[in-house]
Amino acid sequence: MLLAGGALAVSAQDKAKPEDTEVYTPVPPVVKPGKKCGEAPSDAIVLFDGSNLNEWVMADDRNTPAKWTVKDGLLTVDKKYGNIETKRSFTNYQLHIEWRVPANITGTGQGRGNSGLFLASLGKGDAGYELQILDSYENKTYTNGQAASVYKQAVPLANPTNKPGEWQTYDVIWTAPVFGTDGSLVKPAKVTVLFNGVLVQNDTELKGPTQYIGTPAYRQAHGASPIKLQSHGDKSEPLSFRNIWIREL
Numbered sequence: 337m338l339l340a341g342g343a344l345a346v347s348a349q350d351k352a353k354p355e356d357t358e359v360y361t362p363v364p365p366v367v368k369p370g371k372k373c374g375e376a377p378s379d380a381i382v383l384f385d386g387s388n389l390n391e392w393v394m395a396d397d398r399n400t401p402a403k404w405t406v407k408d409g410l411l412t413v414d415k416k417y418g419n420i421e422t423k424r425s426f427t428n429y430q431l432h433i434e435w436r437v438p439a440n441i442t443g444t445g446q447g448r449g450n451s452g453l454f455l456a457s458l459g460k461g462d463a464g465y466e467l468q469i470l471d472s473y474e475n476k477t478y479t480n481g482q483a484a485s486v487y488k489q490a491v492p493l494a495n496p497t498n499k500p501g502e503w504q505t506y507d508v509i510w511t512a513p514v515f516g517t518d519g520s521l522v523k524p525a526k527v528t529v530l531f532n533g534v535l536v537q538n539d540t541e542l543k544g545p546t547q548y549i550g551t552p553a554y555r556q557a558h559g560a561s562p563i564k565l566q567s568h569g570d571k572s573e574p575l576s577f578r579n580i581w582i583r584e585l
Contacts, residue, residue, distance in 0.1 A: 365379070367379050374432060374434070374505065374579060375579075376432070376579075376581035377583065379583055380432075380581040380582060380583050381424070381581065381582050381583070381584070382580075382581045383422060383563075383580040383581060383582055384411050384577065384578065384579070384580040385579075386406075386409030386410065386411075386578060386579075387406070387409075388406060389401065389402040389404065389406060389411070389420070391422055391423055391424070392404075392420045392421065392422060392423065393420065393421060393422075393423055394417065394418060394419075394420060394421075395418060395419035395420060395421040395457060395562075395564055396418050396419070398421075398423075402420040403416075403417040403420075404417065404420055404567075409578060410576040410577070410578050411576060411577040411578065411580075412574055412575070412576040412577075413451060413565075413567050413568075413574040413575055413576070414567070414574070415567055415569075415574055417567060418567050419454075419564050419565060419566050419567050420564070420565050420567075421454070421457045421562040421563060421564035421565070422562045422563045422564075423562070424562065425559075425560035425561050425562050426456075426510075426512075426560055426561065426562075426563065426582065426584060427512045427559070427560045427584070428510060428511050428512055428584070428585040429508075429509075429510050429582050429583060429584050429585055430507070430508070430509055430510075430582065430583040430585060431455075431506070431507070431508040431510065431563070431580075431581075431582045431583075432505070432506070432507050432508075432579065432580065432581050432582075433453060433505070433506050433508075433577060433579070433580045434503050434504065434505050434506075434577065434578050434579045434580075435451070435469055435503070435504050435506070435575055435576065435577050435578075436501070436502065436503045436504060436575060436576050436577075436578075437449035437471045437500050437501075437572075437573070437575045438500065438501065438573040438574075438575070439499075439500050439501025440500075440501075440573065441471055441500045441572055441573055442572050442573065443570060443571065443572035444475065444476075445475065445476065445477040446470065446477055446481060446570065447570040447571065447572055448470065448471045448475050448570070448572050449469070449470055449471035449500070449572055449573075449575050450469070450470050450566075450568040450570045450572070451469040451470075451565065451566045451567070451568050451575055452466040452467065452468055452469055452487065452564075452565070452566035452568070453466070453467040453468075453469055453506065453508075453563070453564075453565060453566075454466050454467075454546075454563065454564035454565075454566065455467055455508065455510045455525075455527060455563065456510070456512060456525070456545075456558070456561035456562075456563070457561055457562045457563065457564035458545060458556070458558055458561060463545060463546075464545055464546060464561070464564055465486070465525060465527075465542060465545050465546060466486070466487040466546040466566075467484065467485075467486060467487070467506065467508065467527070467529065467537075468481060468482065468483055468484065468485045468486075468487045469483060469566070469575070470482060470483045471483070471497070471500055471572075472484075472495055472497040473497045473498065473499050473500060479491045479492075482495065483495070483497050483504070483531070484506070484529055484531040484536040484537065486527065486537065486540060486542060486546075487546050488546060488547060488548065488552070489542060489543055489546070489552060490537060490540045490542075492529075492531065492536035492537060493535060493536050493537070493538065494531075494534050494535075494536055496531050496532040496533070496534040496536070497531075497532070498532060503578075504531070504532060505530075505531070505532055505533070506529060506530070506531060507529070507530040508527060508528070508529050508530075509527065509528040509529075509585075510525070510526075510527055511525060511526040511527070512525055512560070512561075513525040513542075513554060513558075515554075515557035515558070516557075519556075519557040520557075521554045521557075524541050524542055524543070524544075524554070525541075525542040526539050526540060526541050526542065527539075527540050527542065528540070563582070565577065
C-alpha cells in the first residue's frame with residue numbers, strides 16, 4: 337500500500353503544472369524604501385524627524401505636550417520631567433529608533449545611560465513592556481537588564497553595543513498580545529529586535545508587562561497602546577534620540 341500510495345503521489349506530481357502553484361492575490365502594496373539604510377520608508381509614520389515633538393505627549397498627563405529638549409535635530413531626555421509617549425496608539429508594528437549616550441557618560445551598572453523603550457504603554461508610571469536602553473559597552477550589570485534585554489525577562493542573544501558617543505539603533509517587530517472577550521490571554525506578546533543590525537531578540541515570547549519586582553504576568557486585557565520613552569532617575573548624563581519612525585503591520 338505504501339508503494340502504491342507513493343506511486344499515485346508521483347503520478348499526480350508528474351501531471352502538475354507550474355501555474356498550479358502560482359498565486360496572484362493578494363497583491364502586496366508598493367512601498368518605497370528610504371534612500372539610505374535606516375531612513376523611513378514611504379508608508380511609515382515619522383514620530384521624530386529632528387524638528388518637533390508634535391507626535392508626543394507627557395505620559396503622566398496626555399493632555400500636556402512632551403517637554404523634552406529638541407535641539408540640533410536631536411531629542412534629549414530632560415530629567416526635570418517624566419516619561420513621554422506617542423499621541424497615537426498602535427497594535428502590531430515595525431519600529432526604528434536611534435539613541436546615543438554622551439561620550440563623557442559616567443556612572444556604572446543601571447546608573448549609566450539608563451532609559452527604556454516601552455513597546456506598549458499601559459498607563460501612568462512605567463507600566464508596559466520595556467525594551468531596555470542602557471550603556472552596555474564594557475558596563476557590567478545583570479544580563480536581563482542590559483541594553484536590548486526585555487527588561488527582567490529576556491537576555492539578549494548578543495551585545496553589539498557601540499562606544500559611548502556613538503549612535504545605537506534598534507529595529508523592532510512588535511506583535512501585541514491578544515485577549516479574549518472575557519479578558520483572558522489568547523496569545524502572548526512577541527518581539528523581535530535587531531540591535532545595530534545584530535539579531536538580539538528572536539520572536540521572543542513575553543510573560544507579561546515589565547515588573548521591576550516580582551514575576552511578570554498578564555493582569556489586564558488591553559488593546560492598541562502608545563509607545564513610551566523613559567526618563568530614568570539615574571544621575572548620569574541624559575541620552576538623546578533621533579530618526580524615530582513606525583510602520584503599522
